[in-house]
Amino acid sequence: MLVLTRKSNQSIMIGDDIEVSVLSIMGEKVRIGIQAPRDIPVFRKEVYLEIQQENVAAGASARAEVDDALKRLSANK
Numbered sequence: 001m002l003v004l005t006r007k008s009n010q011s012i013m014i015g016d017d018i019e020v021s022v023l024s025i026m027g028e029k030v031r032i033g034i035q036a037p038r039d040i041p042v043f044r045k046e047v048y049l050e051i052q053q054e055n056v057a058a059g060a061s062a063r064a065e066v067d068d069a070l071k072r073l074s075a076n077k
Helices: 045-075
Strands: 011-014 018-026 029-035
Antiparallel strands (some): 011 018
């Protein structure tokens, strides 16, 4: 992990297209701004993990539906 120190109104670049800026620092809270191309999703980590869990659950549900459909097709033969 790369660890950098930045002050308010300073930023870092990730590649050529992503800029992470420190907007303000208030006590233990840091406001950051992220400028990235629209095709690059940017999420807070807790939201990202929630999306991943929902995707896994949806995949499991879809798999169960496919398995049920295959069983019904096999039973009709």
